[in-house]
Amino acid sequence: MRRPMPRPTLRSRIPVGSPFQLLLLAASFALAGYAGVRLLADDWFGVAVWFVGAALLHDLVLLPLYALADRSVVQGLGATGRRDWAMYVRVPAALSGLLLLVWFPLISGMVDRRYRLGTGLSPEGFLARWLLITAVLFGASALLLALRLRRAAKQRPPAVH
């Protein structure tokens, strides 16, 4: 009979963690597995790509892209000493981008044919409405900035020569 090899270091190297958490996670994975085999039943590869791809695309593409865009706006404004204007650019740009992200199929016209045939409504106008909303957002932001600058100019004491 062979005796099992003693493994003194393993336990200290990989701690197990909270038993409550482990039980909870086991139950969760079991439920996810039960639903998951049904989710993956027809086209497991396509669904897995969409499921994991959604997380990867968000975390590694969308988020870095908008973070970089934001940083370049802040740094660009900072270079001209106008760092505190960042929100006046950020807010309209983000809101406009958000609308584009959510309603991209309608705005881009990629579902035109099915939309017209299905609903009897005209697919034209989504792009125009998005552009107009974007114009209003940036216009309102410019107006607020102009008002702030005017107020600041009025409150500034007259220059002494």
Add this chain to the structure above:
Amino acid sequence: MTRSPSSPGFWRSPLRGPWLTSVLGVVLLGGITVLFVTGLVSYAAYNPNLAPVNDKTPDKGILGFYLFPWPTDPHWLYRLNQGVHVTLGITLIPVLLAKLWSVIPRLFALPPARSLAHALERISLLLLVGGALFEFVTGVLNIQLDYIFPGSFYTLHFYGAWVFFAAFIVHLVLKTPMALRNLRHLREEKDDLVSPRPDPPTVSRRGALWFVGGGSLLLFVTTVGQSFDGLLRRTALLAPHGGGDPGSGPNGFQINKTARYAGIDTAETAEDAWRLVVTGRTGTVRLSRAELARLPLHSAALPIACVEGWSTSDQWWRGVRLRDLAALVGYDDDPPDVLVESLQRRGAFRRAALRANQVADPRSLLALYVNGEDLSPDHGFPARIIVPAAPGVLNTKWVVRMTFGDL
């Protein structure tokens, strides 16, 4: 090394911290719970256990444990449920994006796992984040009729929701106590989300929350109008059924699928060609539209409410009661279930079943007229079903056959 995202110094925003993440987390906890419940309720509204034709996820097994016969009261029940599900889902998108932004440093944190439980929790987070995005993306695409996802929307959105929910429960059990603690103690705790060398702020944390809330508000006000008629619908500037109505006059209200889309041939619906075939206990009855119009006619004011979240206000329908049609084929006092079949060539619900309680309701009609005129082809001429509180697709259009009896 601050150039690597696994280094805390890489993340420079002064906004990140337990308070912001906790506020966003608590909003999502409430919001997503409502989304999950209204989603389950919507599935029940299809009466999937009644007949295979109503069930797009027949392998659901125990996931259908809560199903119940869908009621017909109040008549706006599905309209409210689905309006909340879709409008709230769209409104929560900025909150979800902000929440993911607020915790992104943890994705890159090293070591990858501190313990076995921590390693499993991170795998669970993939199901949580992947599941949330999967549900939001499939939902947003489906309401825009952009069916590019890999399979039937019903299957993906239903099972995907359960996979997500499994991870969501773990996340909220593990994190809610800490989030509530963070909110109660306004004093900021230091944790791994707080940048060790933050950039000077361009906006306060409160300002950032207003920013996220503003995004939600913008999506809300440009969407919610598609659940109402008239001027309010015009305010839904970017929603699929916002903007305006497809026509004017009595038949001008919103359409789910037009006659052309469904492949309806006008030759089949002409007076001399179309017959309604009603089958039941005592045999089969064939009725022309003129014969139907001579039966006792009744009125009901009922909305069209779609799974896609849009709805119309109550329309004034007129037609033959379903229970009167049941009586024609031998069910005088005990209206049974009915299988309704349409002329339409395509669509997942060419055939749909209604439960006995729906057939028995005096407002459930085989409608011939709407708002005082003949149904238009797009609204189901020669005859369509209209049932209080039923999802739009169960209000079968272009009806050609009705089979009463236990399904």
